[in-house]
Amino acid sequence: MKFLSLITVLLVGVALVYGTLGMPRWGDPNSPAATHVSPYYLEHSMHDTATPNVVTSVLADYRGYDTLGETSVIFTAGMSCILLLRKRRKHKEEDHV
């Protein structure tokens, strides 16, 4: 089992490193990630949302729906924990009594 997982891990690692070799160099200001979509946020953030902090304006405005999803994930986790843990403990206490 350990041997099998070691092989899988090594394969995945080789795939990851193989993929990185084709990537733009680290910190390259002309990489696609830095030139395609993100300049729009930097240029238009003040005009569109009047927020100097661009991370905030993207988080809460341009991609605000992701943030709603994020909040729902927390809600889901909370409800899941209640569903899993809450009542069962009461039962146990009743049992003890």
Add this chain to the structure above:
Amino acid sequence: MFDYIISYYNYWMYAGLMMIGFYGMMAKRNLIKKIIGMNVFQSSIIFFYISSSVKRGGVTVPIIKHVAGAHGSHGVDVMQYANPLPHVLMLTAIVVMVATLGVALAVAILIYRRYHTLEEDEIILCMRKG
């Protein structure tokens, strides 16, 4: 050669971290260790995204300074600021990962209550006995 390594080494660092986490998730027999492996794995992805937002050469955080009124924004020098998008994505992803961690721990608590152990081998033994 040295230049080549400098420009890729941080991608390799996250690949190494990811392998550690992945190995922990698969090979460790203790449930909490598996959860820790899961966290290392997820953190490596965060590092990867964040490192894609870096730009070299006097770049600062993406908070726009010196703006004369709301309409002066078109004069922003994009090369001065780091890429904001990966930061945003990772803020979301961190929260998602914390939520996963919470549910995983809740399930681990359920398992502990039932079998009084968190070692996978012992749990399997308990299940066989019924």
Add this chain to the structure above:
Amino acid sequence: MPGHAPIIVVVIPLISSFLCPLIGKLNRQWAYFWAVFSLSLSALAAMRTLWTVITAGTIHYRLGGWLPPFGIEYVVDHLNGMMLVLVTMIALMVAIYSRRSVEKEIADRTVYFYTVFLLQATGFLGIVITGDLFNLYVFLEIASLAGYALIAVGEDGAPVATFRYIVMGTIGACFYLLGVGYIYIVTGSLNMADVHKLLPSLYHSRVVLTAVAFLLSGLAVKMALFPVHVWLPDAYTRAPSSASALIAPLMTKISLYVMVRVLFSVFVPRLSFELLPIGRIMVWAGVVAILAGAVMALAQKDFKRMLCYIVVAEVGYVVGGVGLANQTAIKGAILHILNDAVMTVGLFSVAGIVVYKTGRHRLVDFKGLFAKMPFTMSAFVVGALSIIGVPPTCGFFSKWYLLQGAIIAGQWAFVVALLVSSLVSVIIFFRVIEIGFGFHGLQDEETEHEANAPMSMDEAPLSMLVPTLTIATAILLIGLYNQRIISGLIAFAVPRL
């Protein structure tokens, strides 16, 4: 507001899940009615959306009004319009169905059960409707987390199965996220349509190659393709019956939908099938999954577990069908996503009724059920015939298209796998039917004792029976109207190859 129908489909279950604990505080019974009410509204909105797509073409809904590559966009075309209606209808049916079984199995936590149930539906709908790669990940996680919780409240041993599912599921989701990251770093975009436009110039980049590998292997874990299916049987067998009726048909089918979406709408079929050997790999993965699923289903003594292995085999049909890479096979594969979801929910609801009545889900527990519950068992027979692939039911038609596609592609191994698994299904289901009629000479003291008692009708409660029979009718109707579904919906989803 017809223009806002796409967002309403997702947001109604989301908001009603926020309100569900409050309503449950007022009266615990209301949580059930609240879930049914909001899911029926959502189903109406989904039908409205599908109708708009059919009459006016693809809908692009900009969330917050931001232009597509910068903001998030909902794109509804024929394929996900169909999936939306499928998901909302199945969620609605299972919600109606769940009342008695939830009251019996998890009586003390019904309110939270329905809250998480609604979140589960939200997650599924969000995955299906979105046009943004990262937004898909967020909703995938909502669906997964809700799924873990719903499964873990099941019978003894469910938490252990869930833990295994959490570990595997997280690996799957993280691989998907890594793949998205690799795509982002070479294109700078997360919008599916935008990436689709940018990628053709990058097809020889090894980053894209790695991204394809990570996306597909992550999804393979989520859809339980054969070697990484190990989480599925335990988890779905031990889940509460209404949770398994919701999750078993939908989670795997939605991952398959995402796979189709990634191959055709994010990448171009030319990359997927010509530059890389993905098609061939998928066909062989499909063959192995079908055969392994069928053989393992044959070996099971537990009804729900057997259904789980059938689900594993059905995943193989779709993966292989898409991998065959011709029009007929892809049509069959997409039709099979629809059919298999309906068949699986039908059979799992029958399993739920059996659990409700007998408290167990072994095959032996079916003894004498045809006399006791004729209506439930007729729904079971319809579902079984559909899995086998007998003509008037829908399962036949998708298998027929897949078979034709395999012959066109000259993949004889896939043809053999299809036929073998159909034969195995015949054996499996006739064994169950035999037990159900009581012909089988199984030695089991409890059932022996009951069998001697005079048989009388002991049908399931109406709230369980009506949805189950509706699903059985849907299996027949989809079969009868399959031509119309293919020419009206699926034909638009198949890319030109």
